[in-house]
Every structure is written in structure tokens, then in C-alpha cells.
Amino acid sequence: MSTPPRVFRSPKRTADLVQIAGSSAEISVVPSRFNAHTVAADGSLILFNSYSAAFSIFPPHARDQVEFLLRRAGARVPASGVSRYLLERGFLVAKGTDELQRVRYLFGQLQYRSDLMELILLASEECNFRCVYCYETFPRGTMEEWVRSAVVRWVEAKVRTLSQIKLEWFGGEPLLGYEAIRDIAPHVQRIAKDNDVHYHSSMTTNGYLLTEETFASLVNWGINTFQITLDGPQECHDAKRPLAGGGSTYEQILTNLLAASRSSYDFHIFLRINFDHDNLPYVPEYMSFLKDRFGNDRRFELRFYPVGQWGGENDEKLQVCGRGGVGERQALELMAIEHGIQTETHFDHMHPSKGLNVCYAARPYSFIVGADGKLMKCTIALDKKDYNIVGSLSRKGSPHIDIDKLARWIAPYFEDDAVCKSCFFLPTCQGTSCPLERIENDTRPCPSEKTQIGPTLKALWSEHRARARQHSVDVGDARPQELSPEENAVAAACE
Numbered sequence: 044m045s046t047p048p049r050v051f052r053s054p055k056r057t058a059d060l061v062q063i064a065g066s067s068a069e070i071s072v073v074p075s076r077f078n079a080h081t082v083a084a085d086g087s088l089i090l091f092n093s094y095s096a097a098f099s100i101f102p103p104h105a106r107d108q109v110e111f112l113l114r115r116a117g118a119r120v121p122a123s124g125v126s127r128y129l130l131e132r133g134f135l136v137a138k139g140t141d142e143l144q145r146v147r148y149l150f151g152q153l154q155y156r157s158d159l160m161e162l163i164l165l166a167s168e169e170c171n172f173r174c175v176y177c178y179e180t181f182p183r184g185t186m187e188e189w190v191r192s193a194v195v196r197w198v199e200a201k202v203r204t205l206s207q208i209k210l211e212w213f214g215g216e217p218l219l220g221y222e223a224i225r226d227i228a229p230h231v232q233r234i235a236k237d238n239d240v241h242y243h244s245s246m247t248t249n250g251y252l253l254t255e256e257t258f259a260s261l262v263n264w265g266i267n268t269f270q271i272t273l274d275g276p277q278e279c280h281d282a283k284r285p286l287a288g289g290g291s292t293y294e295q296i297l298t299n300l301l302a303a304s305r306s307s308y309d310f311h312i313f314l315r316i317n318f319d320h321d322n323l324p325y326v327p328e329y330m331s332f333l334k335d336r337f338g339n340d341r342r343f344e345l346r347f348y349p350v351g352q353w354g355g356e357n358d359e360k361l362q363v364c365g366r367g368g369v370g371e372r373q374a375l376e377l378m379a380i381e382h383g384i385q386t387e388t389h390f391d392h393m394h395p396s397k398g399l400n401v402c403y404a405a406r407p408y409s410f411i412v413g414a415d416g417k418l419m420k421c422t423i424a425l426d427k428k429d430y431n432i433v434g435s436l437s438r439k440g441s442p443h444i445d446i447d448k449l450a451r452w453i454a455p456y457f458e459d460d461a462v463c464k465s466c467f468f469l470p471t472c473q474g475t476s477c478p479l480e481r482i483e484n485d486t487r488p489c490p491s492e493k494t495q496i497g498p499t500l501k502a503l504w505s506e507h508r509a510r511a512r513q514h515s516v517d518v519g520d521a522r523p524q525e526l527s528p529e530e531n532a533v534a535a536a537c538e
Contacts, residue, residue: 071117071137073138074134075136075142078092078134078467081501087100088100090134093393093467093468094395099134100504108125113135143469150473153398154406154453159205160198160208161209163211163422164212164223165186165214165217165412166185166186166414167214170214170249171219172292175282175284175360176319176355179355180427184414185219189416192440193416195231198231198234203238208242210227212247224261232244244267246266249272253271253299255302258302259308268313271313279325279329280293281293283322300336304340314337317348331382338382338384345376345379347376348372349369349371354427370498373502376388381509395471401475402478404420404421405453410442417436418432418433418434418442418444430482433449456481457475467496474487
């Protein structure tokens with residue numbers, strides 16, 4: 044006895060999605076276990092898949108069709124139309140697909156690389172600021188001379204096996220250790236160039252010592268990405284980020300930033316705003332100030348982070364935002380986009396192949412090099428926690444690693460965590476968005492993008508629409524709206 048055609052009729056659309064059992068063009072599919080969805084205010088269905096990083100929006104009249112195909116029981120569908128689109132985007136997978144094995148493969152690709160060297164160098168462990176939310180203790184000053192030479196020797200010894208070298212300058216305040224930067228950066232830049240290895244170098248600095256002359260030297264040495272914090276207008280910033288002996292820091296930082304903007308150098312500066320209940324009311328108006336000075340310079344980008352209780356002596360006094368400040372951050376990001384200011388998008392943090400939701404400390408190729416040659420993993424624990432000191436660097440440039448300590452940081456924690464293994468967000472965070480939390484508290488470190496997935500998806504859609512309005516893109520089209528314009532061609536499958 045033949046099976047009759049199964050037809051789903053959308054009440055708001057005359058076109059039908061016809062599925063004919065037994066057709067040679069059919070495939071048995073089930074919804075991906077890594078799907079997440081929510082519904083926008085206008086009734087549009089927002090879909091995200093954490094393995095494929097697909098992000099699609101279906102207008103209200105197409106919502107029933109898509110939800111029908113994504114029902115938990117699965118279906119036999121034709122390899123065309125909406126079903127083909129969902130299959131290509133990873134929202135549907137062939138029946139019998141072992142998606143956990145896919146994640147294991149992805150984890151192995153990202154985790155066990157031998158061609159990448161990532162060093163976070165503490166050029167100085169002292170700081171000229173005393174920020175109220177800081178967690179560091181500033182135990183020593185500029186990196187010792189023998190450590191500088193050892194770092195260069197370490198890179199020289201490994202470079203023939205590498206395709207990438209990343210140097211990140213941190214502190215304390217790294218520019219207090221300018222001599223160490225001068226003794227390392229140009230040499231590593233040359234080693235990478237001579238061996239045809241991709242080289243990227245960045246710096247987290249308070250910006251106070253980033254004069255025109257210093258900035259020029261750093262960029263010439265290949266240090267061209269910076270994170271510099273301005274916590275709102277001057278009165279807010281100076282209250283949070285004063286000099287170590289007291290006094291204003293805002294004007295000097297702004298002077299240095301404006302000088303950078305007048306230059307013709309190729310660089311990228313993330314202007315970071317740390318917010319809490321104290322300065323949050325002043326941030327919206329401050330965006331207009333930043334727009335006037337940096338809004339037309341694509342080399343500058345805003346970044347918003349909620350102040351956290353990170354282990355400093357003032358933790359109990361901090362007016363931190365509830366629930367990790369996720370909602371406030373999303374609102375600020377959207378507001379910045381509406382102002383026409385280039386803003387970091389957290390969609391990058393949801394892309395598994397970029398690995399941005401996996402902590403650097405969880406990767407075996409990433410090490411912090413202290414000013415005294417200690418090798419560490421986490422920039423919050425530093426050498427305050429013995430388990431974070433995983434080795435030391437010899438004078439000849441050989442790393443001596445305590446394998447048992449290192450193993451705690453780089454373990455595939457999701458394999459022993461049943462909740463992680465069943466989580467829709469596993470491909471993105473791989474259970475190690477914060478290994479420090481695993482080690483210290485034996486708790487699961489779920490990133491905010493996962494715990495607040497509904498608001499996160501809505502915020503991403505709002506950001507996309509705001510950017511589309513700025514570029515005169517029609518967001519009223521009945522086809523799925525994509526984050527990447529180059530994928531628009533696939534949307535025709537939904538008509």
C-alpha cells in the first residue's frame with residue numbers, strides 16, 4: 044500500500060512544502076542537538092547552531108514550516124527547498140549522525156596543535172595605576188634580562204615547527220617594562236619573517252605611557268593590536284583608574300589615543316569600557332563623545348565588559364551588575380551600533396572554529412611568562428596560586444614543565460561531565476570557558492552567551508538589523524536574514 048504525500052500548508056503562504064515518501068531525492072533527517080532558538084518580538088524565528096555557527100532568521104510566515112521540519116522526531120525530506128537550506132546550515136543532520144564525535148574531532152583539531160606558539164609576556168609586573176577593581180598584587184618590576192634572552196631562544200628553537208606565533212604583552216602595566224619589549228619584540232618579529240611564519244602581537248595597556256614615539260616603535264615591531272580602557276567620562280574614569288600615588292589618568296590617555304588616530308599606522312585599538320552601577324548611567328552620553336573623536340576611524344572599536352569580583356581587595360565594595368551584566372552589555376553594544384560606532388560583536392565568541400569561548404589557559408600551546416621566568420597559565424591566578432605555576436624557563440630557553448600541573452589546565456573536562464556532553468553549546472565552549480573555575484570550585488563554567496541564549500540571540504538579531512539599516516540593506520525580505528552577506532544566495536532555497 045502506497046504512502047500518500049505529506050503536505051504542510053502554511054496558513055500565511057500559498058507555497059507548500061511537499062514531502063513525498065519513497066522519492067529518490069529524499070533523506071532521513073533529525074534536528075541537530077546543537078540547535079538553539081528563540082522568537083523575536085515580531086514573531087520571527089531566530090535559529091543558531093553552535094557546531095556550524097549558522098545564524099538564521101525566518102520571518103513569521105515561514106516559522107511554521109521551519110518548526111515542522113525541526114520537530115524532535117525527525118522526518119524524511121526532499122534535498123531541496125527549506126529542508127536543503129536547513130541541512131546545509133547544520134540545523135538538520137542526517138539520521139544516525141554522531142554529533143558528539145564531531146565535537147571530539149573539532150576539539151582535537153583546536154587543542155592538540157603543534158604549529159602554534161602563544162606567549163603572554165609580563166614585561167613588567169608593576170603598575171602605575173591602582174584601579175579599584177584590580178586583583179593584582181604587583182610583586183616585581185621589569186622582566187629580568189636573562190628571561191628576555193631566554194624567550195627569544197625559546198622561539199628560535201621552536202620556529203621551524205610553527206605556522207603562527209602570537210605574542211601578547213600584559214602586566215602589571217607592560218609599558219613600565221618597555222626595555223623588555225624592546226629586547227624581545229623586534230627579534231621575534233625578525234625570526235617569524237625569516238621563517239615565513241605568521242606573526243601577531245598585541246598589548247593590554249592602560250595607555251598612560253603610550254606616547255607618539257612609543258606607539259610608533261611598538262607598531263614598527265609588529266605590535267599593532269591594543270586594548271585600552273576608558274571607564275566613561277573623566278570623573279567616572281579617574282574615580283576608577285587613578286595613578287598609584289593618586290591623580291588623574293584620563294586626559295593623558297585621551298591625548299595619546301587622539302595622537303594615534305592622527306597617525307597613518309595600520310593598527311587596531313579596542314576601547315574597553317568596564318561598567319558597573321556607578322558609571323553605567325554615564326556611558327550612553329559618553330558614546331556620543333567617542334563617536335565625535337573616533338567614530339569615523341575603523342581602527343578603533345568599542346568593547347564593553349561588566350566589572351567583576353576578580354579577587355581584589357575591594358571586591359566587597361564593588362557595585363557589580365547582577366547576572367553578570369549580560370543584559371546591560373547587550374544594550375550598550377546595540378546603543379553603540381545605533382550611534383554608528385564600530386563595536387565588538389559577541390557572535391565571534393559563538394563560532395566554534397575560532398575557539399574564543401575556550402579560555403587560552405585551557406590550550407597546551409599557551410603560556411604566561413613571568414618577569415622572573417615562571418611559566419603560568421591564567422592571568423587572574425598568576426603566581427598567587429601554586430597550581431597556576433606549571434613550570435619555568437631556563438636560561439638557555441628551554442621550558443621545564445610540570446606535566447601533572449599542566450594536565451589540570453588542558454584536560455578535556457567535557458568528557459567526564461554528562462551535562463556538558465548533552466549541552467547544545469558544547470562545540471563552542473568545549474566545557475573549558477574557564478578552567479580556573481573547574482580547578483578552584485569544581486563547578487561547570489558556563490559562558491554567559493549560553494546561560495542567556497535567548498536574550499543573546501535577540502541581541503544579535505537587533506545588532507544585525509541596526510547594521511543593515513546603516514548600510515541600507517532590506518531587512519524586510521521574506522527570505523532568511525543572514526549575518527554574512529556572502530551567504531545570501533542560499534536564501535533563495537526558502538522561496
